[in-house]
Amino acid sequence: MRAGLAVALLLAVSAWGDEPPDLVRGGVVYRDACESCHGREGDGRGPGAAALSPKPRNFVTGAFKFRSTESGERPLLSDVMRTVSTGVRGTWMTAFGPLLSPTDLKAVAGYVLAFGPKGEPPERVVPPAGELRPLPDTPAARERGRALYQSLKCGQCHGPEGRGDGPAAATAVDDHGESTAPLDFTVGLYKGGSTPQDVYRTFVTGLDGTPMPSYGDSLPSEEDRWALVHYVRSLSRSPGFFRWLFGPRTPWE
Template identity: 40%
Template sequence: MRRLLLALAAISWVTSIPALGGDEGPPLGPVELLYLEDCAPCHGVTGAGDGVLVYKLRTKPPDFTSGRYKFRTTAQGEPPLREDVFRSITQGVATTPMLPQAQLSEHEAWLLADYLLGLIRRPRGDDAPELLQVADAPPRTDETMSRGKGLYQQMECPRCHGDRGYGDGPSAFSQTDAQGRSIQPRDLSYRPRKTGDRVEDLYRVFVTGLAGTPMPSFGDALAERDRWALAHYVDGLGVDEYERGPLQSIGEEAVGLEIATRAAAALAARGGIRPPPE
């Protein structure tokens, strides 16, 4: 019955959420309501990436229950830090429906981050994941770019991303994610990037990989010097900006805006979650 209530809340997009619960079971908690308002339309009631709006999305939502997070600052195979999840909530993911959730207070964003981490179903070790420290990028030089170009070929990046980074390599159209859904490699020639537009962001991806996708970690395969060279070279491929549409959109932001608008209205009508008194 409780799962049925959650499903009904997600489908109705929560205009009547405060009335749900009643005599049929315990009422939904404030963080559960927050999740249903902000996340469930895309990510699903249980967080499995199977929300009611998935059919509208080119960028498919991840399965939170698997613990595989693309955008994190932890080693390959490790779950994300709270800070990683908080950052995705508050900063969003460029070109996707995942907008910065500006309707949330900082306290609410942290509560939601903890809720998402609680959805992970696989066993988690006793030790907290270790933060990956990324130093400032070394200067870009002709030697660095030449070395990076060679590494781009050596690591077989063109198989997916193409020789010029257009995402049109021979394997580009046969890629699937961990859920078996068809995905396409990133066109590296365009900005902004989902992972961030700094060289340091690319370096981090080369160390961590993108969990749940075919993009591997190069943490063990390349020395630090080579990872920086490859990051500089790939960064140099980003020479174009996405054409902006209405409201400066460059991807699927319109879908995210629709969800965020409804969620903000529900949150305003119900009242936010206040932090505990100090």
């Protein structure tokens, strides 16, 4: 009897991960917590949207910034769950992780994706954070990263020393026509997360809808990718302080 109960419980727990999100529940959470900015139809035109910059995402046509999928693709359900849970630092997109139950988080993420195009699930090109193993952060790796930063011309936008003041920075605009500053790496507050795995994902897949391109194809080597991650993160002046203030992040994958 007890064994049977244990098996049933185990099955219930393991099935939770694969169960499709409850869209009816998702709609209730969305109307409550998201509609005022993202709009009833998911078009990013909620009553609170006009005054905000950057603008709330348009989920119908909008390109998603934070994805584990190819540039131009839809995000995965786990990508949307991560963003909704952690929020987008420096913008009005709040961290809902502490406010929503895991079931509600999954439900509302599914509801958000349902506004967009349908079809086959998009292909994952960056492994989940838990499976991405950073190569060691050594002085040699940072030096290699610095050379890549120069040869790939990241400084055109992010500035020669990573202060977000490159020659192309002033004219950078996003899909909504809002000006969007290339990140100042010396501050170390990343919108899409500041762990090595987060920074890796950001420049491998790019931030769709902004001038930040995808470097997945121009950086095929794992060694080069991690070298650039370590170099960019090393530019941050006080990462320990900011991580203390804003971390730890919830791994949703």
